[in-house]
Amino acid sequence: MDARSATEAERQDAGAGVIATRGLTKRYRGGQLAVDGLDLTVPAGSVFGFLGPNGSGKTTTIRMLMGLIAPTSGTARVLGSAMPGAARTVLPHIGALIEGPALYGHLSGRDNLLRYDAADPTADPRTRRARAGSALERVGLTAAAGKKAKAYSLGMKQRLGLACALLQPRRLLVLDEPTNGLDPQGMREIRSLVRELASDGTTVFLSSHLLDEIEQVCTHAAVMARGRLIVQGAVADLAAGARGRLTVTTPDTGEAARVLKEQGAGDVVAADDQVTADPPERDLAEVNAALVAAGVRVRGFGVERASLEDAFVALTGEGFDVAG
Structure with missing residues (x-):
């Protein structure tokens, strides 16, 4: 892609979104509604977290976006073109890791990459081995390249699948549960790599059921539940939409709990030397003054910053698999 066409592509992405769906719906035979009327917009240059519990419709959505299955109704545009019709022209600009990598078990890690690269009609065979070596190095598999x-292991296979997606520079990288099977150090390395790719201008669409993963690496996010889109937007805005917990540190927890309830606080919980609660709809300075007036020895008073978990619970009324 020359500089002029690359600039034009970036302009189109910024105007319409790298991914844009309208009313996207998938109903399987037997009546199962996997995705229900999805309206999704992924901004160019973002690290977009696609968040939801297992079974919420994330992978089905990704399969429709990549042209692997056709929607029952609605539309999906990727890099400005309608899918699945434009798959042949769109997919060469996308790196993807979906539902785990499909690998040739009898081949080494390096030979798997060489085989994948050879299947790409746009790939220059003269630089194939160099590209494979670079991709292996980026995911930390150089030492195991001949194995x-x-x-x-599951984590190594996940890394190798990601290396396949990184063989060529891509405008869009689609990752379905990219840290699945990785140990904590491996998770940190993959998250660091995602940030690096985004800083180079690649839009990253990252599906996950891990709230902390989305919060650590993503600029934007969408939350799915039972096939429907609950909310989407900048991660900071989503968290800001939920109120954090009020925490009072005091040796007088019983009296503090009583006063907070009188002041309209909800879900009041006392434990050790702290009382936490959902903040009341009033000036918190007045709440603090009421505690002091009641003789409560206040040693700490404040509202913790809301997290993405808080936002999810506020939006859906459900808990969430935070640790995986």
């Missing part, structure tokens, strides 16, 4: 893929 057969069938002997790889």
